[in-house]
Amino acid sequence: MLTISNISCIRGGSPLFAPVSFSLSPGQALHIEGDNGIGKTSLLRVICGLSEADSGEVLWNASPLNGQNPDTVENFRSSLCYIGHTLSLKDELTGPENLLIDAQLFGRNLPLTKVFDALRAMGLSKWTHLPLRVLSQGQKRRTTLARLSLSNAKLWVLDEPFVALDAHSFNNLRGLLAQHLQQGGMLLYTSHQQVELGLPSGLAMDVRSIRLVAT
Amino acid sequence: MIWLAFWAIVRRDLLLAWRRKSEGLSAVFFFVVVAALFPLGIGPELNVLRNIAPGVLWVGALLSSMLALQRLFEADYRDGTLEQMALSPVAMPLLIGAKMLAHWLVSGLPLVLLAPVLGLQFDLSGDALVTLTLALLLGTPILSLVGGVGAALTLGVRGGGVLLSLLVLPLFVPVLVFGAGAVQAQVSGLGVQAHLSILMAMLLPAVFFGPLASAFALRIALE
Numbered sequence: 001m002l003t004i005s006n007i008s009c010i011r012g013g014s015p016l017f018a019p020v021s022f023s024l025s026p027g028q029a030l031h032i033e034g035d036n037g038i039g040k041t042s043l044l045r046v047i048c049g050l051s052e053a054d055s056g057e058v059l060w061n062a063s064p065l066n067g068q069n070p071d072t073v074e075n076f077r078s079s080l081c082y083i084g085h086t087l088s089l090k091d092e093l094t095g096p097e098n099l100l101i102d103a104q105l106f107g108r109n110l111p112l113t114k115v116f117d118a119l120r121a122m123g124l125s126k127w128t129h130l131p132l133r134v135l136s137q138g139q140k141r142r143t144t145l146a147r148l149s150l151s152n153a154k155l156w157v158l159d160e161p162f163v164a165l166d167a168h169s170f171n172n173l174r175g176l177l178a179q180h181l182q183q184g185g186m187l188l189y190t191s192h193q194q195v196e197l198g199l200p201s202g203l204a205m206d207v208r209s210i211r212l213v214a215t
Numbered sequence: 216m217i218w219l220a221f222w223a224i225v226r227r228d229l230l231l232a233w234r235r236k237s238e239g240l241s242a243v244f245f246f247v248v249v250a251a252l253f254p255l256g257i258g259p260e261l262n263v264l265r266n267i268a269p270g271v272l273w274v275g276a277l278l279s280s281m282l283a284l285q286r287l288f289e290a291d292y293r294d295g296t297l298e299q300m301a302l303s304p305v306a307m308p309l310l311i312g313a314k315m316l317a318h319w320l321v322s323g324l325p326l327v328l329l330a331p332v333l334g335l336q337f338d339l340s341g342d343a344l345v346t347l348t349l350a351l352l353l354g355t356p357i358l359s360l361v362g363g364v365g366a367a368l369t370l371g372v373r374g375g376g377v378l379l380s381l382l383v384l385p386l387f388v389p390v391l392v393f394g395a396g397a398v399q400a401q402v403s404g405l406g407v408q409a410h411l412s413i414l415m416a417m418l419l420p421a422v423f424f425g426p427l428a429s430a431f432a433l434r435i436a437l438e
Contacts (some may be wrong), residue, residue, distance in 0.1 A: 051438040078304040086295025087299060090227070092234040104223035105303050105310070109216030131234070 001025050002047075002155060002186060006056035009042045016042055017212040019056060026154070027186035027206055029177070029197060034212035040190040041085065044159050045213065047188065048082045078106065081153035083161060087144045091133035095119050095143045098132065102147055110150060114147070118146040121176075123169065140166045145173060148180070156180060158189040181205050219244045220305040221313045228317030231290075242283040243325045249275035250333040268289035268337030269347065273391050276351060277358060278324045281383070283322035284362040285376050287314065288433065301437055311433065312381035312426035315363045341401070341432035346401040346411075353414040354394040360418075360425030361386050390417060393407055 003023040016039030024030055034040050046053045049065060058065045060076040067073075078123055079204045091100045096115045103110045119128055122142040124128045132140055148156060156177075162170060178197045182205075197205045232239045253271045254264055291297040291314075299309045331344040332368035339347065348396050369375035397410035 050298060051303060074304045077302055080302060082298070082302055084295060084298060086293075086298065088295035090231060090290075090294065090296065090298045092231055097230070101223050101227045102299065105220050105299060105305070107220055107303075107305060109219060182226075 002188075003059040003062070004047065004056070005156060006081055007043065007046055007053045007057045007058070009039050009046060009051075010054040011039070011042065012113070015054070015215050018215045020210065020212065021056075022208075022210055024155075024186045024188065026184040026186060027182055029189070029205060029207040031195075031207060031209035032188065032190045032212065033192075033209055034190075038212045038214065040212060041159055044082075044084070044188065044190065045128055048080060048157055049076070058127055076155075079154040080157065081148060081151040082157045082159075083144055083147065084159045087140050089132055089140060089144060092131055093129050095124060095130055095135075095146070099145065099150060102178070103150055106151070108152070114150065115146075118149045119143070121149060122146045122172065138166060138169070141165060142169055145169075145176075149176060154184075155186045155188070158187070160190055160192070162191050162195060164192060178205055181207075217305050217309060219231040220303060223307055224300075224310050224313035225317045225320075228314060228319060230274060232317070232321040238305070239283070239287065239321045241418055242322050243329070244301065245282060246275045246326055247280040247329060249278070251336065254336045264337045265402060266380065268270045268334060268339050268343075269395040269402070271337070272330055272347065272398075273351075273395040274335060274355075276355060277384075277387055277391055279326065280355060280358040281380060282324055283318065284359075284366050284383070285379060287318055287363055288365040288370050290368075292436065297433065301434060307430040307434070308426040311363070311367075311430045312422075313427060315359050315429075316365070319356050319359040322361055326355055327351045331423065339398075343401045345396055346407050347398045349395040349411060350394045350407075350414060353411060353418055354390045357390050357414070357418050357421045358387060360421040361390075364428045364432065367429040367436065370433065390414070393417075 001023060005021045006019040008019040017034070020043065022030060032040050032043065042051070045051045047058055060072055063069050063072045065073055065076055096112065096119065099115045099118065100110060114129060116125065119125060124139060124142055124144060127135055127139065132143065145161065161173060165173060174195060174197055181187060181197065197207055226242060237383055250272055251265070257263060288297060303310065331348050334344045334347050362383050365379050368382065369379045371380060393410050393413045397407045400410055401407050
């Protein structure tokens, strides 16, 4: 379980948003809303541990994520899949190469067939032999999103996952996120659109939303 | 799990270097050009050549490894893979160590292998060539490791290239002194063991502290 208590970020001497607190249990999703520049990305980066919070703390399974708890930090990191604005892909490598290396970086060796399956699910099976530099922005984005179905992370932290996707991939991703929640995963995402997460069966998902406001 | 991630990074960086060959080759080419031009400029005075050989080859190796240093973390920083390395459950210094190893294999090892061939132009004796190769083998990893710390500290800074040279070149001076000194000592008939031992004594702490310090600096750069 992820708990955020009174997190605030100070940039350029003034706080970005009023302190936020929330908690996320298995099967729950949280949609972080807010205007441009309010600090959605900064908040996500603080939660992931890429930058320090100026006040408040992040708790994973009730123990704080900081230097004093290396075991908790390691456990948190192996349960985390973060996809930010950057694609985290190498243009010179092909999709499967990128995804394999990415999984190995997290200590997991994937069979190649699984990687191809994940790319096929994203509708990319025709382009697996090409270096990413010749693919379109949307296709690269989908390659990055294929990491989600390959990771066994409990917590997905996604920064604007719906950007640059066509209608079909948009629905694909919605289904993927809903499936993750149904299997007891946790999801934290930002998006400017209102996105209904739902399975074709019409099962409602536990999605809450929180709006960041300026102080 | 730890070594899987370590070798994944080494393999990835080698594969990337292979896919964009021109980048890696330009540094090696620079070394070859510098070492080849000196004998032509100075003329066929064998005694002079023999005397300047260690210095010229070492300075060439040092400058060419500086060329490659600036790119060590930059691409990873821009495309976000550095973020993923910071988020990996595997300790970041180890992954940075993997990057440095790959960097040395691409930009340092070719220099070590080319040096004896280039040394022939300077009329170095067989023993001196062996010493030169050994000294470079011990010295070039130090350049990658210490230079990596500088590259990490100047990451994302505008005009970082100049700053990197200012930061790192003074630290390279001892390596240059003892590396070139080893060959000089061999040529003048003194023992080389002291020089090589000192190079080794510089290499070992660099192996330990280099990745650690770089990882620390990179975390700050990522914030």
